[in-house]
Amino acid sequence: MNFPENFLHYVWQFRSFDFTALQTIDGEELKIISPGLLNKNAGPDFCHAKIQIADTVWAGNVEIHLKSSDWLKHNHQFDSAYENVVLHVVYEHDAVIKRIDGSVLPVLELKNRIANSLIQKYENLFLSLIDFPCVAQIQTVDQLIIDSFLSRTLVERFEQKSHAVNETLNELNGNWDETFYRFMARNFGFKVNALPFELFAKAVSQHIYAKNKNNPLQIEALVFGAAGFLNDHFEDEYPRKLKEEFKFLQKKYNIKPIAVSMWKFMRMRPQNFPTVRLAQFAALIVKANHLFSKVMDVKDVAQLRALFENLPVNDYWKTHYHFKKESASVNTQIGKASVDNVLLNTVALFLFAYGKHTNTQFYINRAIKLLESLPAEQNAVIDKFTGAGVEVKNAFASQGILQLKKQYCDEKKCLSCGIGIKILKQTN
Incomplete structure (x- = not known):
């Protein structure tokens, strides 16, 4: 036994x-x-x-x-x-x-x-030491059954993620704009620099940017100053102006910059350097302050993408990846894959979380429609499932797979999984 x-x-x-x-x-x-x-x-x-x-x-x-x-x-x-x-x-x-x-x-x-065959099937399949137990059998399961269970795991994933949104929302006394701003900042860190981006966002709240929304240089000074990048001596005019502006703004708003040592540059493409991301983030604030309300109003995916395109990034960053060192021509705009990442991990999440919080199905449906419109993520987990014969059409399916892998495959909860149950039933 x-x-x-x-x-x-x-x-x-x-x-x-x-x-x-x-x-x-x-x-x-x-x-x-x-x-x-x-x-x-x-x-x-x-x-x-x-x-x-x-x-x-x-x-x-x-x-x-x-x-x-x-x-x-x-x-x-x-x-x-x-x-x-x-x-x-x-x-x-x-x-x-x-x-x-x-x-x-x-x-x-x-x-x-x-039946001994059922017990043997269970032992071979669900007591496997591999992290994807049904890798050899999942191709025998109808794609409709897989898609149906992925719909469940996708909702589970976004409900779990919504808990973090609600915690921050409570901390900020129900301020959705500020909550969205913090999650958006963390998303701009793209895992490697997510934590310093989150801490930097806490150092300067949105209402401070709003007070200076007509002055892009001051917005940029607030961003780079709070991020800890303006403590050096600079020769170039642009960073010198930023430092001068921030010295005044720091005293005015009692801003405590984070330690510059928190930012990571190693083993990273220059396009993803935190300095470039901060420049893009500052440009996003200049272009669309109080972005949450705009996101909630825009229903078309192309228009949502447009919010993150053609950002008014300062020309200085066209020839620099960081301060003090000039580089060849730099693309200062956020790439399509990065925009899709933001739409998936922040915009869709907040549409879902807001719909759940307000009990408004309209926003939940918009979140699901957005996920269905975005391409599937590409990573090692998704590759395992596609390699096993699972069709992953869009981000809705890939997010469902990530939840399936983490909460069911890794935990060996195959008997709670609709796919695992179907495989077991095929023995009878």
């Missing part, structure tokens, strides 16, 4: 055992009218079950264990929540179990009723 208890949950829920001429351990005829509903909370494993023992129909709960004696190990004999158990389903019967009132609990033993 090399399987966990939840394997028996699967076997019972989907009746994946020989249920002809069923009898209890005591030899009474047993019929399963309804196996009940799987209970994911505390208490018996299945509730609202209906079974017939001899001539009596019983409605109540079903408890499942590998061995009958597990009832005693789990101290159910002292728990009144288990008084309404009408059937004890076990793989192996090894002890007589009585309820609190002294009545003997009816038992169904499954030991000789589960």
